[in-house]
Amino acid sequence: MERRAVATALVVGGGIAGAVTAAALRQAGVAVRVFEAHAGAADGVGGMLMVAPNGLDAFAAVGVGERVGALGQPTSTMVMEDFRGRKVFAFDGLPGLPASRTLWRSDLYRVLHDRAVELGATVEHGKRLVGVEEDEDSITAVFADGTTATADVLIGADGIRSTVRALIDPDAPGPEPVGLLGLGGWGPPVPGIGDPGVMHFAQGKRAFFGYWATAEGDTAWFSNLPHPGAMSSAQAREVPAEDWLRRLRAAHEGDHPAEQVLAGARDLQITGALEILPAVRHWYRGRMVLVGDSAHAPSPSSGQGASITAESAVQLARCLRDLPDLPRAFAAYEGLRRARTDKIIAGARRTNNTKAAGPVARAVSRALTPVLTRTLFTPKRIFGDIHAHTIDWDERVGA
Structure with missing residues (x-):
């Protein structure tokens, strides 16, 4: 059998990122333990979010595409309007792709958590990471309650205020x-x-x-x-x-x-x-690596937070499954993800700037938008390569 990078993994963070990462790793044959700082599960926590077609594709790769696709309600059309309620343009989705889903964060969490456990991951609560001890063959997580856990790799799925990100790079930016x-x-x-x-x-x-x-x-x-x-x-x-x-x-x-x-x-x-989250220079170091909002948090204006988190979880699991050592696996993972997530974050930043604009800039934007939506800002240009993105779970990853 071909040697691969890891057999065991610690996932720090038990929310959406941690759960989908655990499910993907278990599907790749990695033994997984998930550690969540909060004392209880995230049922009933959080508001609503959107899962775009690319997110549904990523969730399908870990066996929950239909379950996620049944949550909430479909959002098949997005309509941009002015302050008078007059339509500026509408986007009916791209041909051949399913509708996005608008759903409760807690419902998505429950589906992903149950899938990770169903596949054999274990989840422990009340485990706040305070440090790591790393040697040539393993990494040990140290928790605030004095307990430890050891594995081949430690994955930071601990959100926009990630402790793991600071351990990888003390100078890493915060939100x-x-x-x-x-x-x-x-x-x-x-x-x-x-x-x-x-x-x-x-x-x-x-x-x-x-x-x-x-x-x-x-x-x-x-x-x-x-x-x-x-x-x-x-x-x-x-x-x-x-x-x-x-x-x-x-x-x-x-x-x-x-x-x-x-x-x-x-x-x-x-x-x-x-x-x-501004650009994070270092997604990995040694036996630690980041996934989800700890590496790339684009703000809610993107409509892509949960979707690109799922994509990254699946791609990380594929790289750890297919490549024989961590340096190559982590480099391949970042190579598959960084350009795409940077582009989505840049788009979210432009949207945020438009929303936060002053009255003069808003007036200019209202005047230009109808022209731009007939020329440059067509639905295919805006959403095409984002929504149509797919991942082939069975395809082998090259170094």
Whole structure:
């Protein structure tokens, strides 16, 4: 049998990135232990997200494509509008690709966690990583409770504030605020909104607004309010919900249908400042490697966070399966992923800058958008190579 890079792995982080990485590694024949800092599982934690066609393809590679494809509701059409509610352009998806899915983060987590366990991964909670001890043949994780665990490789799937990233490179960047706050919730039905498969995005006069009909008949919505500087979700939740609603209603005064939706808004979901991760120079060192938001966090504006996390997990598992040593496996993994994730992050940064623009820039953008969407910004140009990306699990990886 051909020698491969690893037989055992420690995955630090038990959320979406950790669960899909564990599932992919188990499918590749690697024994996996997952360690999560929080005391309990992530059921019921987090808001809504979108899984794009490329994400569905990656999840299919670990055997949960149909399960993920049954979650939430399909989003087959995206419509860009102005603040008056007039359509600027619509994207109906690319031919031959499934519709994106809009779903609860906690539902996706549960499917992925169950798949990892089903394949033989073990998951331990209350294990906060504080250090590592590495030698020629293995790496040992040291946890805050004094326990340790040893394996061939340690994978940092511990999110945008990754401890593993800092261990790989103490000078690695941390997350940066993008100049926007994220808030969302539910509101009354919007006449003429269309079926639940249509998601609407409107560049308002002072803030960005997204909304769509739910299967239950009401309206789900989110708003990105311009806001300089950082604000954690905990800090944002310290502000009373009614204060946030007053600010939202003032920001969207005169915007249609945001003004009407927010008049009856309820069950406010508060994210805090949206963040993006600048380019991480070192994805790996020695026997440690990063996956998901610890390596590439593009901010929610990309609509790609969960999808590219799944892609990276699958590609890392393929490289560790097919290549005989860690340096070659890690280099091949980064070679398969970095250019693509850099491009998606750059696109998210441009979107964030547009959302956070001042009134003059917004007016210029509104004037130019109809022209650009007929020429440069066609759906195929915007989404083609992102949504149509596929991974062949069975194809061998070359060095």
